[in-house]
Amino acid sequence: MLPNTNTKPVAVLGWPVCHSLSPLIHNVAFRTQGLNRTYLASPVQPDHLAAAIRGLLALGFSGANVTIPHKEAAFRLMDQCSEAAQAIGAVNTIVCKVDEEGHPLLYGDNTDVVGFLTPLWPYVAAFAGKEAVVFGAGGATRAVLYGLLMHLDLYKIRLVVRSPEKAQGLIAAMRPYDPDEKLSIVAWPVAGPVIRAAHLLVNATPKGMYPHIEEPVWGEVADFGVHHTAYDLIYNPVQTRFLREVANAGGNTIGGLEMFIGQAAAAYRQWTEVEMPVEVVREVLDRHFSKESGYTE
Numbered sequence: 001m002l003p004n005t006n007t008k009p010v011a012v013l014g015w016p017v018c019h020s021l022s023p024l025i026h027n028v029a030f031r032t033q034g035l036n037r038t039y040l041a042s043p044v045q046p047d048h049l050a051a052a053i054r055g056l057l058a059l060g061f062s063g064a065n066v067t068i069p070h071k072e073a074a075f076r077l078m079d080q081c082s083e084a085a086q087a088i089g090a091v092n093t094i095v096c097k098v099d100e101e102g103h104p105l106l107y108g109d110n111t112d113v114v115g116f117l118t119p120l121w122p123y124v125a126a127f128a129g130k131e132a133v134v135f136g137a138g139g140a141t142r143a144v145l146y147g148l149l150m151h152l153d154l155y156k157i158r159l160v161v162r163s164p165e166k167a168q169g170l171i172a173a174m175r176p177y178d179p180d181e182k183l184s185i186v187a188w189p190v191a192g193p194v195i196r197a198a199h200l201l202v203n204a205t206p207k208g209m210y211p212h213i214e215e216p217v218w219g220e221v222a223d224f225g226v227h228h229t230a231y232d233l234i235y236n237p238v239q240t241r242f243l244r245e246v247a248n249a250g251g252n253t254i255g256g257l258e259m260f261i262g263q264a265a266a267a268y269r270q271w272t273e274v275e276m277p278v279e280v281v282r283e284v285l286d287r288h289f290s291k292e293s294g295y296t297e
């Protein structure tokens with residue numbers, strides 16, 4: 001259906017947003033389900049973010065996604081937030097709501113948490129009492145740690161980082177959700193033993209992402225084994241070097257597209273009150289990534 005006077009818009013706000021796959025997947029989902037909605041990509045300069053976000057209410061948007069570099073600033077502009085968004089201090093999803101007195105309000109959520117957890121649900125029992133390693137301590141790691149601490153009964157979670165002093169702030173921010181002090185920091189060069197001991201390995205760095213697809217996450221493939229489940233947050237390429245190496249060692253793998261689809265589905269549900277047709281979305285993404293080169297810029 002062509003956009004018309006009843007079309008409800010949604011947008012992704014970022015700077016830049018030209019590489020976002022969110023318009024593609026949400027518009028395909030709206031069209032598949034016959035919903036009179038449209039999803040736009042809106043490049044928003046940091047100085048204009050507050051006006052753009054308040055404008056969502058004035059313009060009758062259902063909400064928005066928020067991407068780099070606006071996730072933390074958007075959090076501070078919300079009227080209400082989910083527990084996950086408060087814990088992480090960042091929002092990736094805005095829902096335009098109305099309060100009990102009929103006043104419009106901006107609700108912020110961080111669906112990266114539920115997106116990250118979606119492919120892990122089948123492993124919850126298997127990981128109970130086991131150790132996890134998370135490579136990197138940036139923005140995505142916050143969602144990863146909150147999800148792991150709140151929903152998986154792991155014994156220990158080691159952050160393998162190149163800047164341990166920077167990661168201390170993240171550990172401190174997560175402390176309210178880590179009463180048993182499961183989180184600790186391990187410097188990159190000495191991480192071999194904790195990698196071998198862990199069952200879940202999560203790559204939350206850009207190591208191996210297009211165009212640097214041959215950059216290893218961890219150089220010692222002999223440290224990977226059949227007991228490992230490798231979860232790479234990167235989805236471009238879909239099959240990363242890290243996933244290939246752990247698969248070659250006999251381990252399980254989870255690609256970042258699952259998280260991407262999971263976070264999108266959780267946002268879609270809040271805007272439309274219907275479930276995203278995830279199989280259709282997965283097919284569209286498969287086609288997108290299997291274009292000639294196999295990679296997208």
Ligand code: NAP
Nearest residue numbers: 136137138139140141162163204205206233234256259260
């Ligand atoms: P970020 O905030 O820039 O953090 C990146 C982290 O990786 C930082 O801790 C950084 O360390 C570390 N790092 C970068 N290069 C490194 C290197 N060569 N060696 C060791 N550590 C390195 O990025 P982010 O937003 O957390 O995103 C991380 C990854 O997750 C990206 O690949 C992103 O595409 C992916 N992601 C995927 C999804 C999804 O839906 N699948 C969602 C969000 C993010 P320093 O602090 O020392 O610089």
